[in-house]
Amino acid sequence: MRQSKLFGRTLREAPAEAQTPGHRLMLRAAIAKPLAAGLYTWLPLGFRVQKKVEQIIREEQDRIGAQEMEMPVLTPAETWKQTGRWDSLEPITFRTKDHNGREFMVSYTHEEFVHLHAMQELQSYRQMPAMVYHFQSKGRDEARPRAGLLRVREFVMKDAYSFDVDQAGLEKSYAAQFGAYEKSFARMGLDAISVESDTGAMGGDVAHEFQVLTEVGEDRIAVCTNCDYRANMEKATRSADRDGAQVAGKVAAPSEMRTPGATSIEELEASLKQPAEAFLKTLLLRDAKGTVVAVVLPGDREVNEAKLRKILGTSEVKFANDADFAAAGGVPGFIGPVGLKVRTLVDSSVDGRAYIAGANKKDLHLRDVVNDRDFKGERVDAHDIREGDLCPKCGKGHLQIKRGVEVGNIFAYGTYYSDKMNATFLAEDGTRKPFVGGSYGIGVGRAVQTIIETHHDDKGIVWPPQVAPYEVHVLALPVNDDAVRAKAEALVAELETRDIEVLYDDRDESAGVKFADADLLGIPLRVTVSKRNLKENAAELKLRSSSDSQMVPLDTAAERIAEIVASWPR
């Protein structure tokens, strides 16, 4: 490919909207360009990277026996209505109608439709296990697209679906996908770790996310310093780090104390000279239906909304209003669990000690409040874990909070969809049984930008060879020198006959511009054919990932380059 003809120019300065390093480099190196908020066009260089990433995923899916197919982007409403997701996905999906008024959704995911096909194609247990996948665009009307390709409104996902006869089969399929994911991400140069995750809109119980730890990520991940425990914050738990021994017997009954104007934990800490953990924090919240619930936590803990939503089975948790307070018998600023007339959830981090809690009377708190003696509630895990908490798995290591980009996820949802859709097969015993399934997604564009986020230096991208848009970048210096141009073009031609992917910088630009652009584009091997090098009848070879270079005789340069390219991982 002649760089002078390349559709896509490099930029010396990044557009102002670009925030993360990868986003800036993606725009400067002409990988992809925005069309509207959260909608991106792949330019030719980026398109090649996307296709290479897809090919790696494809090979690993094929290796575990998944079969590639393709389902449409536009999907009919009736099927979504069978599983209830037509309504539940309403806020974040794009919808349209055909000329007859029939409703469609731009596919958000394809569980419903792959089940529809499975019902027709998989009639007998003999045909399972079965796995299919496709690369297809997904539409998601994100409230806030951000950071280039990291969160967009339309993107290509590899989504795979497994169908098994029972739970044991599903576990095998799940493990196979897990392995394929590890291989896929490693091959594309991503250091992805698996973490336990919430199942969100997909339903089911078991789920893992594959996260690449980087500061630009928007997910928060708890990672143990000692063992392999890692979990998304919306799922992470911790080991109790203090003795929860019941001490109620030695503690006096609650007594009132005056705390005028102290309506927050901070004010109580200051006025009573006690640490935050000596207090009980009581939150009065209401769910999407307006049902009110109280959540009791130690004063030094925050509630995790994702956990709470899951516990309550609701899509939304808001603070209660004045009427809710009145109905529950609480006073804002002085609310406490004792005597509260509302469903009460007590977080697992509340232990047996004597706490100071709101008295549900203005300017009054209670001291010596003990859980399960002075108040009772359902025990739940609804708190945010934080840096330094004890690992729930090994009990020795401490948890660190890191940021990550979710590049893939796998869900074992079981019969969640087949039950709702009555999707069954004929089992060995002659009865009809529901498919036991899982779904497995990878965001291709997000993976590409994450590769850039984690493979660059101050000059530009440093592509892992396996996904680089081209393998070799040949620079002619200067291109209007007849001898230089002739030698460079001969070399390019020879490399291309060896099936090496070459970008040839034939632009009439200065050396500085060409070297700077080569660094920016990040093609793994740079080959300079110049007037200077020609005096020694040599070409200079330099790896983008290294600062060293070597001179090789021109007549054996193609051979040497082919060796280097052949040595790269595939």
Add this chain to the structure above:
RNA sequence: CGGGGUGUAGCGCAGCUUGGUAGCGCGCAGCGUUCGGGACGCUGAGGUCCCGGGUUCGAGUCCCGGCACCCCGACCA
């Protein structure tokens, strides 16, 4: 959806306070000199100043309304 910010040439920005013929750098085109780390000179092209309404003799600038984009949060895979 809440909070904040920004819309002026392909990109980065100034001009707006105090209304009076739209600028700078990079990039782009032509010519010449250069040619191993973002060269130099000369000439030139390129703008519905986000959109609509208003005030005014006159609006990029002031007022009203809208839209778009970015950031933080909420939400979300």
